[in-house]
Amino acid sequence: MNPVLIAVIVLGAVALVCGLLLVMASHFMAVPVDEKFLALREVLPGANCGGCGYPGCDGYAKALADGREEKTNKCSAGGNEVAEKLAAACGKSFEEAEKRVAFVQCRGEIGLTEKKDEYQGTKSCQAARLLFGGDGACQYGCLGYGDCAAICPQGAISLIKGVARVNPERCIACGQCLGACPQRIIALIPFNAPVKVACSNKEKGAVARKKCSGACIGCSLCARNCPAEAIQVEGNLARVNYERCEGCGACQGACPQKCIL
Amino acid sequence: MSEVSKLLLITFSMIFTENYVLVQFLGICPFLGVSKEFDSCLGMSGAVIFVMTLASAVTWLVYTFLMVPLGLEYMSTIIFILVIAALVQFVEIVLKKFIRPLYESLGVYLPLITTNCAVLAVTLLNIEEHYNFIESVVDGLTAGIGFGLALILFCGVRKALERAKPPKPFEGLPITLVAAALTSMTFMGFVGIADRLFG
Incomplete structure (x- = not known):
């Protein structure tokens, strides 16, 4: 018999056996998935930012599907659009999502304030603050080394003239920068404040x-x-x-x- | 050489002297991709150890009982890729059904290494070295452990890199590759030890 033919037949047979095995496995060992969870998860944006207080969109969808979570307006990344769809999927009345945005409560730009000493260590606010409470003249202000910018999943924070500034169009109000800022000067405020x-x-x-x-x-x-x-x-x-x-x-x-x- | 000392030699050389990532430069893609966070390192290492061991066992059986009798030794690469890919999919389904916690910790990483070159290399080299079944399985297991060791060590190096400030053209991937090269050089120091120890 032609060796090429043997090779083709064997490879085809192996592939067929593998394929059949997988089909049978997925048929007999299928794990039932909660339909409601899938529907809810489909609606959520998938940013996995944690702004709702759950570990990622999967966590929030699961909590909603199980009935552990009542509120359908917790997704800050999705806003009203997502809240409406979630409410419809859960059979609840629609509550307006409060759109919020992170805001850095400092305007200590270079020119308005000064550095009290020269810091040459690791470029991190956390580290800079350990040394005599930071290098800024004002011990409450933004240190400007961008710990918040580094943690922002949306790339919404940039350093302008030595102070962190949030781009409200990009911010999804997940609140991660609030925890990353050692000065605790970032707050979530209403979007239209x-x-x-x-x-x-x-x-x-x-x-x-x-x-x-x-x-x-x-x-x-x-x-x-x-x-x-x-x-x-x-x-x-x-x-x-x-x-x-x-x-x-x-x-x-x-x-x-x-x-x- | 007795069987036990041969297994010890395989173990030592796969983890240190012949480390797949740092000495043979296989599986560099997941090595660079997943070494940023310690948790994902552990997950990836677990998945690699798991898949390499299973793949070694299965491909050895396929080779010995299917390909050798039919005279298809030259087809090993393509058939092994097929078998490994199907195997990983199958294992994923089984884990999902019966061992949920393991599935959730390995889940993301399993499909990533379906046709990884390091996994394929383990199975092909098993055949090339004429290992028997036990040796193949041990080879797969220890190659996976070696991969995990390299990954976890390099994760530490990368954590230190994050705080360093390299010159502008080196930022990001270039300095990571330089660091990987230096890490790999440390493993070159093991060359020659294995033969003296177990030879």
Whole structure:
């Protein structure tokens, strides 16, 4: 018999046996998969960012399918669109997803503030902070070594003039940068927040101003000018209560330091 | 040479002197791809050990009882690829059904190494060296362990690299390859030891 023919036949036979084996295996040993889980998982964006509080989209879909999780609006990456589909798939009424965005509460750009010493170690905020609380004149401000930018799964954070800046179009509000920042100056705020305080300094006004000419000096002018009483000054630092804020912008005009953006 | 000392020789040479990744430069793709995180290193190593051992056993049987009688020794590469690919798929299905935790820890990595060159090399070299069944299985197992060792060691090197600041043109993959070369040089030091120890 022709050796080529033998080779072809044997290879074909081996392939056939393997194929049959796999078909039988997948038929007899099929693991039933929850239909609801698959449907929910299909809806989720697959960013696996953890913004919902579960380990990845699989985790959230599983929790929803099992009935452990009630809320269908937890996916910050997907926003309203996904929340609507999830609610439909679970047979629940649609709740609007609160679209949020990360915001770095510091505007200590080069020029407004200075470095108090020269740091030459590992380019990491975590490491820089271990050495006398960082190299910035203001010990509360952004260190500018980009730990947040490194962890951001969307590449939404970039360093501009030595301060981390979030691109709101890209941010999916997963909150990973909040934990990565050793200064804890990144916050999740509503996407459409009309005003935001770009400072985290808690020192007394004169001291803060000396270190950074863009610092909040805790003068309370914003709080006094706010018609909705949405701003409170605690520890020499103004903070906006977004549930009350009406977005009139009176605080921005009143702020002598122009640190309310 | 007694059987036991031959097995010891195989073990030692597969892990150190003939390490598939660092000495023979096979399976470089997963070596560079999965060595960033320690957890994925462990998962990948587990999958490689598992598949190499199984593939060695199965391909030895296929070769000895199917290909030799039919005079098809020259077809080993293509038939082995076929058999290994089918085997990995089959094992994946079985694991999914019966050993769920193992499936979940190896799951992602199994399809990745279906037709990996290191896995294929193990099975082909088993035949080339005229190993018997036991020797083939031990060879597969220890080659997998050697792969895992290289992967985990290199993971440590990469962690250190992350903190280093190489010149601009070397950033990223180039410096990783340089580091891999240096790691591989350390393994060159084992050459010659095995024969003296077990020969």
